[in-house]
Amino acid sequence: MNKPLRRIAVFCGLLILTLLIRDNWLQYVKANSLKDDPKNRRVLIARYATPRGDIIVGGNPITGYTETKGDFKYKRTYKDGAMWAPVTGFVSQAYGANQLESINDGILSGTDDRLFFRNTLDMITGKEKEGGNVVTTLNAAAQKAAYNGLKKQGGKGAVAAIEPTTGKILALASFPSYDPSTIAGGSTSDEEAWAKLQKKTNPDDPMLNRALREVYPPGSTFKVVTAAAALENGLYTEADQKTKTPLPWTMPGTTTVLKNEGNIPCENATLRVALQYSCNTVFGKVGSDLGNEKMLEEAKKFGFTEEQFTPIRTSASVFSEDMNPSETALSSIGQFNTAATPLQMAMVASAVANDGTLMKPYMVDEVQTHNLDPLEKTDPEELSKPLSAENAQILQSMMETVVEDGTGKNAQIDGVKVGGKTGTAQHGVDNSENPYAWFISYAKADDGSSPVAVAVVIEDEKAVRDDISGGGLAAPIAKSVMEAVINSKK
């Protein structure tokens, strides 16, 4: 009986050996992929196990944390959450994270490799592990002016402001917004708040970051790009040179006459006058004279057709290819398929204000450890050069005329030179939906450099189809944002 017994002993040994091999497979070979599986709740438990680092504006945190019940120890809190939501995004125990909270999650939650040294030091000295901070480029006063302006207006809208010389984003507001604090936890009230914010249940779509993720037809504000294309391609070389524009002007290849808004002096108007009064005929004809290709080329130099990473990804602004001359004419006055994010139009104003150089827009100035040691600093970076300095200055003088004498008078600031352009864009089938009121502008310091460029868009039924609504609804907000930036520099 002993021979089979020995075999049984071997068999039992093999059973255990199989288990040992399986265990090695599970806990050695597959260990990391199981451990880091996003569905593995331990990943979330770890994310919320340490006090989350802060997002900082102007030296003050706009975020915080509080302890919660359950297996997640901490949850995020926000100060003025609705105002800052387009910057911070949210981080939620139940719904993950987005925008800066997601992009910089490693730093904020303290798991980034660059924090290894700090964490080790904290462990040795017996301190609790903490996440690092993200320092933004934003300007609290400008952001407040932007958000309050939109809120006062009441309609949907967005504001983007940039420092033209560096590309630092100074303000980024979207309205209606939401307070990410209300969805930061994992409780029933957070679930209810989340459900109320979804587009399905809330047609206002408050979680949409309109400043970066919504494209609007830019309307007449796009004429700045068209003017830049005319100057850059030598179609016209001066602001005060008469253009060859008949009135009425029939679009090439069609029998349709392109209309101006109201009775304005557009026949053979100079570029300056055409911009001042917002002549559709002049810029429509410039567009069709230059052709689709050259217009597209100039639009691309301003950043159209590309997603920007600020580092929050923006939607790509649109300027179409393969259009016939009449479509190109319509596109060149910001209609047809042309569409832009508010940030894109702020970039247009900023490139003009910065003597033709477009800086890459960014909003994270620095990431640091929780005790403020810098880990990474963002340096300003040139994105492109849509205009020569000479042509940029011509365009500046034209835009300044718009504010001094034209449709943009509401943006005038005492003692500061301001250039701008209004716009009203129609949209919807047969223009049935609310038009968009636009205003883009920049302010100039005494030394000729520009501290701020801003774009404002408002969806409002009150906006009638002329440029006065752009100047009436959007320009005051742009003005208050520019003032806030200028005052904070003093």
Add this chain to the structure above:
Amino acid sequence: MSSTTNSPTHHTSTIGAIGAPSRRNTELALLVFAVVIPVFAYANVGLAINDEVPAGLLSYGIGLGLLAGIGHLVVRKFAPYADPLLLPLATLLNGLGLVAIWRLDQSKLLQSLPNYVTAAPRQLLYTALGIAMFVVVLIFLKDHRALQRYTYISMFVALVLLLLPLVPGLGADVFGAKIWIRVPGLGSVQPGEFAKIVLAVFFAGYLMVKRDALALASRRFMGLYLPRGRDLGPILVVWAISILILVFETDLGTSLLFFGMFVIMLYVATERTSWIVFGLLMSAVGAVGVASFEPHIQTRVQAWLDPMREYMLSRNGSNDGILHSEQAMQALWAFGSGGTLGTGWGQGHSELIRFAANSDFILATFGEELGLAGVMAILLIYALIVERGVRTALAARDPFGKLLAVGLSGAFALQVFVVAGGVMGLIPLTGMTMPFLAYGGSSVLANWALIGILMRISDTARRPAPAPAPNPDAEMTQVVRP
């Protein structure tokens, strides 16, 4: 029994001359480790979770030490030549299991579950009862051959135990498997754990009598000895009962365990490889056949093949009318998150397994908190118990003892394989518990009884042969040549 002889004088004197040492002091030394290691683990859990040495440390240490001490003293008195490893190994596993159960008791998540009871104090009580059972076996079972008399009663008792969960009003359906009965005043009992031992007694008694017939009366065909048709009877009956368990109690593990144990014992009794071949074929046919129509088994198999899908179904709900469970995936995550060295006692999140985290799935807690190293150590402890059991079978001088020892050890090994393999995703999950580690009175009691019987057999085997009896029974004096 090829190496036995009927002329005992020479060999018995040899064994007597060796004067096998009792090894009781070895056992005592090992027991100290088996008590101290869990006490340290207990302190470790308290420090990790509450930043303090748990208040019950002293009483826990003394309790475990006392129980082990009683066990040891009883062994010294009633089974002085028993195997010295079995008691310390079982004590160590039992102690570590208690720590893990206490650790899971501290989890707020588990405390918040409906029907969750604080398990550690109960498990300590079960442990005491288990040791008592062990003591009772050693004191009252003076000679394991006494069990031989109860061969057919055992068969009857085993059948009753196996079928009890099917009695309406008595059986309880836990997550689809019907292997529990509810006894008023006692709570839930898993009769299968006890049936394992009783059935081993029956098989051993039956095969000892029938083995010659089964082994010799066969025809040779394609290199295999084919048993006669009428000798196939018993294996067919056991197979049929296993299939019945599978169909009506929907538990693959119990079914596999009993059939596997029978095949092992049949093979040892007859030394015919053909039985193994038949056994494997029949279990394959049975398992595949039942799985083809039994939805509960199918769900278990699907959860094994694609645990992530099962997890998503459990999370998001499904409308197929089947209760899906995220346990399988949660257990895999627990093992993976433990990695090589584990998170350390009290610092994992194995409570995410929720239901049965401290019983069927307790190995996952060891996997996460003690890591690959800890689980391998625990598996090796099980391997040692099994090999000591088989060693006892080798040393036993009577065929009944041999068969009983190998049956119990084989069943133990199969149970460890089926449970650990299920929790680690090697095979489909079944509703059995890790011996000694898992929370559950039936399991603790039955396994302590099992260790008691093995130690009784090994004591008989290693005891110096008695002085030649005036009228020795041939059966009694058979010895194994070293």
